Every structure is written in C-alpha cells, then in structure tokens.
Amino acid sequence: MTALERITVNSQQCGGRPCIRGMRIRVSDVLDLLGAGVEIDTILADYPDLEREDIYAALLWAARYVDHPRLSA
Template identity: 80%
Template sequence: MSLLDRITVNAQQCGGRPCIRGMRIRVSDILDLLGQGVTEAEILADYPDLERGDIQAALLYAARYVNHPRLSA
C-alpha cells in the first residue's frame, strides 16, 4: 500500500475534502495540528484510530498537492 492510498476523497464526506482512510479526519486537520506544534505522539493519543502512516500520508499529500483547492479548509 502506498502512503497516498490512505488518503480518500468522497464527495459525500467532509465536503469532498481529503480524509484519512475514509474516516472523518481531514488531512487539513492533521496538518493544522502539526502546524500548531502538536507532536505525532499527541495526535496518535488523541485520535486512537489513526496510525503513524496516516500522519506521514497527510504530510506527503500536502507536499504533492499544496496548491490543490480541496486541501484548503
């Protein structure tokens, strides 16, 4: 499985914004937390359904699609 396979986009979920593995946790939510200085360990503790690879996938998605309109909150 590629890291980007963890990112899903569903028009019926979260307004079509990229999410983590079909959950209602948006890529932008993860990026916002990281941008605020929240550590990976803290994010994983607060979101027990997340895996380390999900955070890595969010970062990779942002790096590749930073100007993508659906990444915006």
Template identity: 85%
Template sequence: MSVLERITVNPRQCGGRPCIRGMRIRVSDILDLLGAGAGPDDILRDYPDLEREDISAALLWAARYVDHPRLSA
C-alpha cells in the same frame, strides 16, 4: 498500500475534502495540529484510530498539493 492511498476523497463526506482512510478525519485537521505544535505522538494519543503512516500520508499529500504547477494566462 502506497502511503498516498491512505488519503481518500468522497464527495459525500466532509464536503469532498481529503480524509484519512475514509474516516471523518481530514488531512487539514492533521496539518492544523502539526502546525499548532502537536507532535505525532500527541496526535496518535488524541486520535486512537490513526496510525503513524496516516500522518506521513497527510504530510506527503500536502507537499504534493503545494508543489502542483499552476498556469496563468
């Protein structure tokens, strides 16, 4: 499984926002926790269904998202 395959989007779940492996844990939840100073071990302790690779996938997804070119007319 590619790391980014851990990120799923389902229009019927979480308003279509990217989630981790079909769970109701959004990529933005992981990023918010990291941004607030939580470390990967803290997140894994609070969310036992997550795996370390899920956190890596969320970070990689975010990096790719913000690096997406935008065209202006």
C-alpha cells in the same frame, strides 16, 4: 497500501475534502495540528484510529498538492 492510498476523497463525506482512510479525519485537521506544534505521539493518543503512517501520508499529500505548477493567463 501506499502512503497516498491512505488519503481518500468522497464527495459525500466532509464536503469532498481529503480524509484519512475514509474516516472523518480530514488531512487539513492533521496538518493544522502539526502546524500548531502538536507532537505526532499526542495526535495519535488523541485520535486512536490514526496510525503514524496516516500522518506521514497527510504530509506527503500536502507536499504533492502544493508542488505543482499553476498557469495563469
């Protein structure tokens, strides 16, 4: 499984927001925790179904999401 394959989007789950491996853990939840200064090991302890690679995948997804051109008229 590649890093970005760990990020799933299902219109029937979490309002169609990107989640980690089909679980109800949203990419934004992971990013919010990291942005608040929570360490990766703490996140992994609090969410035992998460894997370290999931957190890296969330970061990669966010980097790709914000790094695309936007055209405006």
